[in-house]
Structure formats: C-alpha cells, structure tokens
Amino acid sequence: MQNFIDAYSWINIRYLLQGLWVTVEVSVASIILSYIFGTILGIIRYANIKYVSAIVGFIIDLIRNLPLLLIIFFTYFGLPNLGFKPAIIEAAILAMTVFESMMIAEIVRSGIVAVDSGQMEGALSNGLSYWQGLRIVILPQAMKNMIPALVSQFISLVKDTSLATIIVLPEMMYHAQIIYGQNTNYIIPMFIALAVLYFIVCYALSLLAKYLDKRMSYR
Amino acid sequence: MIHIFATQWPLLLEGLGRTLLCSIIALFFSLIIGSLFAIFEIMPNKIMRVIGNIYVEVFRNIPLLVITMFFFVVIPLYVTKINGFTAGTIGLTIYTSAFIAETVRSGIQSVDPGQMEGAMSNGLTFWQSMRYVVLPQAFKIVIPPLGNQFINLVKNSSVLAFVAGFDLMYQGNMIANNTLQTMPTFFVVGILYLVITMPLSYYMRYLEKKLA
Amino acid sequence: MKKLTRFMGLFSALALLLILMTSCGSNSALSKRDVLQADKESNTITWGVKADTKLFGLMNVKTNQVEGFEIDLAKAMTKEILGKNGKAIFVPVTSQTRVPLLRNGNIDAIMATMTITPDRAKQVDFTRSYFNAGQAILVKKGSPIKSVKDLDKSGSVVLGVTGSNSVENIAKYAPKARVLQLSDYAQALTALKSGQGQALTTDNGILYGMSVENPGYTVVGGSFTKEPYGIAVNKGQDKFRHRLNKALTTLEKNGTYNRILKKWFGNVQGFNYEEMKR
Incomplete structure (x- = not known):
C-alpha cells in the first residue's frame, strides 16, 4: 500500500500529466492530419482514376498491413538516410499520420461502397457531375455510417501513441517508465494510473462521437 | 537483409x-466473445445492456499493453502461473473482443429495426430472430470493419514482445540486438508481417465484393 | 490483365523497398565528417545516455534532467575536451535506439551502460573501458539458487532485459536455462516477483540498486563475467576516440573519476567501490 501512496506523489503525477499533454498533442495533430489525408486517399481509391487509384490502393494496403511500431522505427531511423532529419515529435506525428491515414482511407472507401450504388445513378441522372454526386449525395451518408469505425480508429490512435516510447518520445507511457525507473515498486501503481488516464481520454473521445452520432441520426 | 534471413531464419520462423x-486463437475467441457482448448491448434487458456497455467501454479504452501486463504480472501473484504467450493471447482476446463487439453492435443496429419486430411478431424468440434474421444481414455490413479489426489483431500481437511471448517482434528485437543490424532486421520482420496480413486484406476485399 | 498489373505493382514496390533498405545503414557523408572538429566548432558534445537506469543515467522527475554516474562523467569529459565553457547535450537512448542514432549522426557518442563486446566492435568503435561492471544474479531471499551454476538445469527460467548482452552470457554459463527478455528492468523485476522466473540477471550495479529497494531480494554468487563499459563512437572517428581516451586518462589521474565514482557508488550496499577506484 505504501508503494501506491509513494508512487502517486504530486511530483510523479505531475510528470505523468506532462506526458499526457504530449500524448494529447501528438494525438490531436495526427487525428486532424490523418482525417484529412485519409478521406482524400479513400476517395481517390474508390474513384477508379486510371493507374492513380491502383497505386494509391497498393500503398494503402502495404502500409496499413505493417505494425505501427515498424513504421515509427523506419520514419525516425530511415528518413535521415534520405537527407531529412525529423525531431522526435515530428517523426512521431509523421509516422502516426502516415499509418492512420491509410487506416482511415480504408474505412472511408468501404463506407462509400456501403452506400447503395443506386444513389449515385440517381445523382448523375439528376444532372450532377460525378464529383458533385460524391460530395453532395454519397459522402454525407457514408460519413454517418462510418462514425463508429472512425471513432474506434481514433481511440486506437490515442493509445498507439504509446508505441512512440520506442523512439523516446516523452509521452505518457515513457514518463511512466521513467517514474518506475526511480523505484521498481512503482510499476503496478503506474500501470493502473496509465489505464485510468488513457481511459479518461479515450472515453471522452467516444462520448463525443456518440453525441455526434445521435445528432446526425436526428437529421 | 538477405543475410539476416539466411542466418536467422529458425528464430524468425519460430516467431x-x-x-x-496467437492471432488465430485470439481471433476465434474474440469473435465469439465480441458478438456475445454486442448482443448484450442491444438486449431488451437493461442489466445485460449495462454489462455489455461496461465491458466494451472499459477494454476498448485502455491500452493493450496494460491489459497484457496485468495478466502477466498480477494474475501469477494471486491466482495461477501463466507464461508470456498465454498472458499475451488472453490480453489480445479481451482487447480485440471489445472492438469486435462495438463493430458488430453498430452493424446490428444498422439493420432496420422493423426486421426484428417482424421476426418476433412471426413467433420467433429474441435469440431466434437475432440468429436467423438480423445477424446474417448485419454480418454483411460489418465485414469490412471486421477485416480491419482482424488485421489490427495480427499487428497488435506484437504486444507479446513485451511479455517475452517469443513472437515475431520479440525475435526481431533479439536479432537486432545481437547483430546490431537494426534496420535490415526490422525490414525482414516487416515483410514477414506482410506475409500474414496482405493475403488477409485481399481476402477481405474479395469477401466484401462477393457479399455486396 | 488487371491481375498482372497488380502483380507487377507488388513486385516493383518490393523492389523499391529493397533499394530503400540498402541505402540504410551505410552513411558515407557522416563517416567523412570529423566529429571532433565539428564539436569544437559548436562547443558542444551530444551524448546518448540512459534515462531509466538507476545510478548510471536516470531522469529526475522533479527537474527533468538526467542524473547519474555516466552523466557526471560525460560532463567532466566534455569540459576536459572543450574547455570550461564546453556544453554537454544529453539525448536519452535505449538499447534499441542507441546504435541507429549514432549512425544517423543524432548523437556523437554513446555512454549508456554499453559493454564492449567483439560483435559490437564490428559495428562501432569503443574507447577504453570507463567502468568495470560484472554480471550477477538477483533471487528471492531463501531461494535454493546460490550462483549462476544452479540455474543450469532444464526448467529453470532466467529473466533479462532486451538489448543487454547479459542474456547471451547466460547461454554461456547456464546453457540449459531458458531466458525471457523483458523490455526494462522494472518489468523484469516485477516478473521475478510474480514468479515468471527464478532469477534476474544483469550487471551488478543495477542489481544492487534493486536489492536496496526490495529487501526480500538479494544478489547471490558474486559477478561471473567482466562487463567493461565503453564509450561508442562511429567507425572512422579515430581522432575523436583518441581524444576521449585521453580525457578519460586525465580525469583518472586528477581524481575527478574517483570523486564521481564515490558520489554514485559510495553508499550502495554490497558494492565495493574502493575496488573500482582508478
């Protein structure tokens, strides 16, 4: 019990929260960037543009089928060979964005596919162009269906930032490791604290999503 | 890189x-447990709904590593001895099942509620109408996101590396440290992951097309 | 036809991967750069250090600074080489990241409990040893295991940490034992407490630190290997390496080394720091 009291001293908690702040920073940046790029890539893949869609599709499959850990590794250690040396936080955001964009692209594509193909025909016969039909008719419906899958993905993203510990990004998991490095007895208290803090962040995210989901259903 | 594979293949193949x-075991059980809790979440019985909700929200929102470490260090202290592989597989099953439950639930709910009412007014019980009417339709909708979850599961199995589960990532770490050929080793490891996940994702694509 | 294009696409992508890969590792521009000269111009030396290892390099949660024997030694060496105003920058590394970071030029030198081994010497160059650790084992008090030899039977499980060469040594001294590698010392110790293995092995300095915190556990059998820690630099940086060696000699002669040693190891129970004096 004493271990728990010592482990949860204000200094340690403050250090953990500093890590949480980095986790949130990296997550927010990656969520925004990967949502934008993912949607664009998903549409490109769906749209059947000659060659482009096939190549984009292949890259999406290649990257999303690799463990994120490896992508973080390659970003941080591989890029300097190509003459670009990112800072740790840049490398982390870059790796997360690349990986999560591919995951989201796949969600967006399958979301569009799931919308009845008759809708597009209807839009086209009403004089809309292909892109107009996609933007005005298909995407709004697809986006609504996608929300649960997207939220799951964003929740994964927040937790996956912990993998950047491997390149010594000072996020929450790394800070927890530093704290239990001071005294090895702090490991179980720290893991419990991690569970609670990640839960709070991720659950808030999923509540937000549920709220959005409900609002969209009423329309 | 070829050199790494040529000299280290026994370890890599074991991994x-x-x-x-581990992925196959976790897939099997998480599909069953996940579907079960998905149905709990939409049952008329309120207690069951609450149980389903708590399970999903708790395990979906905490990191896999934390769940796995719990089984690796806490369970042996108080309950029974389990090794890293078992602890990792249990952790992976529980974690994935929460995601699968969420996916299946949203699939079931996107099936027109009139279908359920119709089935029940035709004399089927809740479970019967679930099984014969709603689930087959829901399954079609959830195939793509489930495919995503399966791929995630294979990749998430790298958590075994943290609890000495002797999986691919663990062996990769070991080889990288022994040879100090970090990048080539992880390229080989990456390609071996692709060997599992790529066919899976193409099969999912095929299934999706076939069901559409 | 469509399938064929897809297949070709897959192949060309794999080929691309291979090319990318071969470009990794060999970094000719960096190896030509004279690190010592560059460091003198910028008046800084960038060190890769441990941030999670008690006594050697540990992040202080209050001040957000790394502290430890290696940190103090690196600071003293920096001042010796660059003069009073020389600055030491510390980049936290792990066993997994230290060599790639050195090769990429993110750090100039590694001082992170890295044992000089022939295998490692093929990849990086080492200075003379700055600390002579030895590998030992930590067990629960009252355990039937009295030395590493008692572990040499099938069914015994030894816990270690990924990236340390202590794991390879166990294969030498207790070949029948099974080794489980965990990602850090705290995890390994927690696994020992929950009975995942009978003994934990790593360098003695680290183990003594653990036994102080956990009175139920004790170091047995003394150290059974010699683990000379060296500073690693990139291949081809002989000037820098010689200068580091010279700085180390100076610090040993003027008593700075012993002062730092006493500061960190003087009060560690069971650790005979007098023996380590230079």
Missing part, C-alpha cells in the same frame, strides 16, 4: 509461427 498461432 512467425507464434504470431500466427
């Missing part, structure tokens, strides 16, 4: 085998 085995 690949472990990763595959």
